[in-house]
Amino acid sequence: MKRTRRVGELFAGTLGLLITLGISFLIAIVLIFLLSKDPLTTIYYFFVGPFTNKYYFGNMLNAAIPLVFTGLGIAVAFKSSVFNLGGEGQVYSGALVATVIMLALPESSGYLGGPVALAAGLATGAVLAGLSGFFKMKWGTDELISSFLISSAVVFIVNYFITGPLDDPGNSMLATYAIGKQYRFLAIFPPSKLDISAVFAILAGVLIFFLMYYTHWGYEMRMCGLNREFSRYGGINVSTFVVLPMIISGALHGLAGAVAIMGTYHVAVKEFSFGMGWNGIAVALIAKNNPLGVLPAAVFFAYLDAGAKAAMLHSDVTFEIAAIVQSVIFYLITAQAIYSFLRYRKRAPS
Amino acid sequence: MNEHSFTFPLLHNTIGIMTPFLLAATGGLFTELAGMLNIALEGLMLIGAFFSVVFAGLTGSLFVGVLLGIASAMLVAALFGAVSLNLKANVFISGLATNLLASGLTVVLAFQIFGNKGVVRFEIATLPSLSIPALARIPILGDLLIGHNVLVYLSWLIVVLAAVVIYRTPFGLRIRGTGLGAPTITSLGLKPRRYQMAGILISGFTCGLAGAGLTLNLSAFVPNITSGRGWIALVAIYLGNKTPWGIVIASFIFGFAESFSNYAQGATNIPADFILAFPYLLTVLAMIGYSIWRHYRDRA
Secondary structure (H helix, E strand, C coil): CHHHHHHHHHHHHHHHHHHHHHHHHHHHHHHHHHHCCCHHHHHHHHHHHHHCCHHHHHHHHHHHHHHHHHHHHHHHHHHCCCCCCCHHHHHHHHHHHHHHHHHHCCHHHHHHHHHHHHHHHHHHHHHHHHHHHHHHHHHCCCHHHHHHHHHHHHHHHHHHHHHCCCECCCCCCCEECCCCHHHCCCECCCCCCCECHHHHHHHHHHHHHHHHHHCHHHHHHHHHHHCHHHHHHCCCCCCHHHHHHHHHHHHHHHHHHHHHHHHHHCCCECCCCCCHHHHHHHHHHHCCCCHHHHHHHHHHHHHHHHHHHHHHHHCCCCCCHHHHHHHHHHHHHCCHHHHHHHHHHHHCCC | CCHHHHHHHHHHHHHHHHHHHHHHHHHHHHHHHCCCCCCCHHHHHHHHHHHHHHHHHHHCCHHHHHHHHHHHHHHHHHHHHHHHHHCCCCHHHHHHHHHHHHHHHHHHHHHHHHCCCCCEECCCCCCCEECCHHHHCCCCCHHHHCCEEHHHHHHHHHHHHHHHHHHHCHHHHHHHHHHHCHHHHHHCCCCHHHHHHHHHHHHHHHHHHHHHHHHHHHCEECCCCCCCHHHHHHHHHHHCCCCHHHHHHHHHHHHHHHHHHHHHHHHCCCCHHHHHHHHHHHHHHHHHHHHHHHHHHHHC
16 A cells, blocks of 8 residues: 555656646647747757867856755755755855965975865855854754845855955956966866766765765755654754755755856856755756756756757757756746646546 | 045935835735745745836836736746645745746747847936925935835835725734634634735735836846845844834845945955845844844743
């Protein structure tokens, strides 16, 4: 009995996801027919473009890396029923602090500076998100709003440092000085930008999965996520599990920023990380907050962007159609009505 | 240069700048009171901004532009409401979806119609300014209150109207009742969903108007012209403690911060970015202070 129910849930969940993605693809095709003078070429590049050469394919995977980290960060928080809406600021400030460390360390420190910078980026995100968790634990301040507000303030302060004291006047962009060669991650798929941090992203996915499903902490976080009151009666120190998921979530966001600098950008450009935080939320939701599911979900999200970019380069539509398609996925991904309808249909014959 | 010549334009501009915050927050207040987090204010405002200036350009009439801008924002608000209430999607996620849809759709349409993803200019009249003699006669404040465009005065009327509707009508009572808990409303034989939908549509209306103010003031559309104003409006609802008068004060603070940052570059040593960050920090401190107060009150 129990087993059939579980299979039924899985069936409804998977079918619901497929329906959501199907509708969004359908809307993409309709949009292209409405907007493009040569819809068949556009559709070809939109769907197949990212696979046509090594450069596109590698860049698509590379764009997925920060989304894996931010997606994992959101998944940990959501799984524990804690809301971290400050992803944007945590990524951006993590990137800035990591950059500052790498610019400040003397050349003689060699490769040692890399891990230090990563740790500093991670800590920055952890502290920012942890603050909201702390306020929630201590006084019940809504962490959703407070994390968003802190993040918004931090974005301006990071902007100040990038365009002010750290600005490289030799660079035409609003960007800091470039980090040293010894800190840059190894490119593994030339000519694309894909670098060794892809391996870190996969490791992070496995590690977070292990943490959530095979450790005591993970169990307690998930229990608190399911029912906080019940967990309290069960003897779990629930207030800890407001702060801890926020800290882990922020740490992963900060890491996303540091990794993006060391792998892809090598300089902190003004507003370079915008969207990584928001898109992490979408990635986590597509993955149904499963850490292992975050990996394909991030690639899928990057695929939509890469497809739209390829379609823009080779045809007559603009890149932003990706945003419309993504918004359709956003709209439907949490729509309970679709899933309960499917569950109902599945159960009806018996 | 005397002191007055600096403070006067600063405050006068504040009143213009605060208007979109005030409008969007006032509409958003209805959704918030109905118990729904309205993250979509930003997107709804952007929709209003785009369609009002496009329709004003097409028809040559500002009035028609404003009306159709509002209608477009309400249409997207209806979509947001239908997905959240009828398909039972998470309201926070469908709000993000609305913002994403708005920023994508406006750029795609601008590119399609005008072949341009940058600034699109329109040959239209600017919003008429009003000088209401009765306001000018108010001592000290009088000069600050006159010479704004017609939407500024309309926003004041809307705030007063909102306060009356929320506190003095059965509809307002029911909106607030919905937010306090659906069972109360259902036991009266009313449908909470209907009041939540009404709240969303009202926010679509005011956000459409707020957006129209942004583009019609410039006679141009700039991609993402709202640049976070909808989020600030959401914050203003919280900082204003979910009352219309609180929202007026909160909007004024945000308007002043932005107005001040426009002047600060030349006038002070404080970097503009710090001034822009300040309202957010202020709000988060106010929120923390409020929750500390509530925490100890409930304990006592």
